[in-house]
Amino acid sequence: MKNSGTIIKITLAVFLFLCLLKMPYGFYEFVRFLSLIGFGLLAYKAKEENKNSEMIIFTSLALLFQPFFKIALGRELWNIVDVIVGIGLILSSGRLFFTKRNN
Template sequence: MIKVALAILMFICLLDMPYGYYQFVRFTALIGFGVLAFKSNQQKKQTQMIVYGALALLFQPFIKIALGRDLWNVVDVIVGLGLIITIFKKSEV
């Protein structure tokens, strides 16, 4: 459920949304990816834990990473598609 919600939020970022929405996505992504990293760690899936931890750091709202709108759109699509792919894989978190 977390992956579906995060994927939807990532794809909505492609639309022209108010700045507050992007701040909301950053906070939500930090929490969501943090939870996914924690669950992956409990299941001894170190690679997934590292990926989700890195995504939590990338999207965290405290020290913003300025990539520009176009590059952020690419990141949002890649992350959204990656989340959808992991939903359909057998080893789901």
């Protein structure tokens, strides 16, 4: 499944952007679990493709968002992190949207 990484990235970006809205606390916990799993899968995929820089980035993001030992940044700073990571995910999956396809 070649585009599975892109699907994971777009899904995570959407959920991170939804975190900017006022949501119940359970939603944020769900996003943390989803992010841990999603970034973990992206790190694994990057490792398989020998993309060590991407592997380190995705592993770091999995650790940042993991729900077990929470990093208290405050709502405003988490919003900034969510936006930066969401934009980064969209840009890194941009090859799917901006490349020409040969028919």
